[in-house]
Amino acid sequence: MASSFLRVSLLFISLYTADGFRYYFLYHCDFNSSDLNDIEYSLSTYYNMVELARFSSSLGKYVGFTEYGLKQADYWNKDPSILAGLRAEKERYCKHNIDIWYQAVLTKSAEPYVRLSSTAPSGGKHSAMLVCSVYDFYPKQIRVKWTRDGQEVTSDVTSTDELADGDWYYQIHSHLEYTPRSGEKISCMVEHASLREPLITDWDPSMPESERNKIAIGASGLILGLVLSLAGFIYYKRKARGRILVPSS
Template sequence: MGRSLLLVLVLVQTAAGFMTHELFRCHFNSSELQDIHYSYSYIYNKVEFIQFDSRVGSFVGLNSFGEKLAARWNNGTGWLNVSKTYREEICQPNAELWYRLVLDRSVAPSVTLSTVVPPTGGPSSMLTCSVYGFFPKQIRVTWMRNGQEVTSDVTSTTELPDGAWLYQIHSSLEFKPRSGEKISCMVEHLSLEEPLTIDWTPPPGKPMPESEKIKIAFGVLGLILGLVLSLTGFIYYKKKAGALPPILSMN
């Protein structure tokens, strides 16, 4: 996962109702010097009029006054030479510090599954996968049903602050419990060598959904009806053939 960071130092001065800002910026996507550039801006009453960028190597005026000032600063040796050293002397040490203490830091998440049954007692339930205490922020949470990714009936939050530079995220799946199916929450994160998979286990003693009860009732009813019809046909056949056993005789 790529990372980039911007460090900004702002100096503010006010005098007689006028305000000036000086912005010192370090842009970097690694701690290597070639991946860092430094920029400086001078702003007067919210108007930026001169800028230095290490990729250009000189001051650039952004209005008529800035152009005059840039010409003077570029022809001198003091401020221009100092600005050229800031990328190596200020930006690179700070980039190394941030990568060591923050950007390269990783904390593995903890995962819990919880089930919410609708108060109406309907056939659907809500299964929530809660992921806590991970860093960095980038993470992927996926629902699996019998080994296949589920993309419908899924809602997820964004990554939320969890305190101490950590994050949390929650993903919910609306589903109808079916006998024999396997539902899992799979979490992929930089801190994990392989995806973390948590399987859902139905609570003990949970009542069977009404839809399943109806299916079983119709199945049993059909079985009984089939047996009755088979027995009736057998009796009728034997009676017509004159070989009806005494115990089944109706006389």
């Protein structure tokens, strides 16, 4: 699962211009692992931003997209030396660079942490909204899903894009509008390259977050009051022991 999020394209462009016209090639290496079977190499030929023809390593030949491109593709496909050279590029060019990327960047990752909270919906047909906030993950690619009683929820779900924190980490926020039901179980599921298995966080509807915060603050105040009272009592007892009683005449 994790490797599916490491799909990247390596690009290389060759340009030829004459009298304002542009003819160029675009190389792609699409992959989700460093295994040759998971690598797709393609070479596209463009003229003035129009793709004429494309070689695909999975097809092993050229495909044309315009009248001229069809003719060129047919010409190139009849030359075994051209096709053999392009097929070799998958290993010579793509795998070489992909191995470097995996060693330097793609194997480095940071696990996300998740925070669930509730908020009032801005409107609509539902009376409640949950927010699944995912923080401090790398790389950027991530998948956030909602489940309700074990079934994935696909409606009434909105998510932000992956937001850069400016320190190589990212965050994302997913919102679920819903109508609460007694005994249901709602969870936020996160899939990321740093995780061996999905990270599932269950929502506890027993008490709204605002009420939990109020109780936590009240409990903290009570504990602080008891500590201060105990300290005052101990101080009083020590002072009382140090007094000298002088008998009256």
